[in-house]
Amino acid sequence: SFLYNLLFLEYVVFYFVKLFSGSIKSSMDFLAYYINNPQAFFLIGRITVALLATFSVYIIYLLNKRLVNRFSGLLAASFLAFSLLHVNLAHVIKEEVIYVFLLLLSFLCVICARKNNKLFYLAAFIIGVAISVKYLSILGMVFILSGYFIEKRSVREIVKDAIFMCLLTIFGFFICQPLALFNISNFLGTIFSLKSLVFDKPIGDSGGPSWYL
Secondary structure (H helix, E strand, C coil), X not given: CHHHHHHHHHHHXXXXXXXXXXXXXXXXXXXXXXXXXXXXXXXXXXXXXXXXXXXXXXXXXXXXXXXXXXXXXXXXXXXXXXXXXHHHHCCCCCHHHHHHHHHHHHHHHHHHCCCCCCXXXXXXXXXHHHHHHCHHHHHHHHHHHHHHHHCCCCHHHHHHHHHHHHHHHHHHHHHHCHHHHHCHHHHHHHHHHHHHHHHCCCCCCCCCCHHHC
């Protein structure tokens, strides 16, 4: 998943920091360091999630400030900052905080796109990254396209930009989930299994898909 790829990149950076600082001399030393001190690796992941959770609060503030006013932004940010679920998820290395952060960031791009239409493209790319975290993020494309269609545009421009945004979304997904491209049959099997889990069981049943929705 995207989270594993992100952690892998962080651990690679951590490895080179330890290597250039002289703390370790080889990859075997790094493995021994992990075995003897795994807390450092857990801390890297937890700091990453905590930072993204904090940035989400600020993005909520910016969204509401632009849509309503500064007071509304502060109120919305306070609700998120003191949300028990948000605070709890910010303490664990899981995808939910990353998923929320990316969706909020894409929504902020859409809100700001009135002054710069190219931000729609950035929002589409971010949605692709968010889909690599949780497939449900694809619904964010509805918000992006809705914001785009508000402005009066020619049919040719709409078709061209819609195709380009979809391609950017696909690119954002595969750049963060390259294994899905190299093992497309397994990826499609996962998609169809999630489809059956969500739609073939009534909501609320034991083991049902209510948490997906």
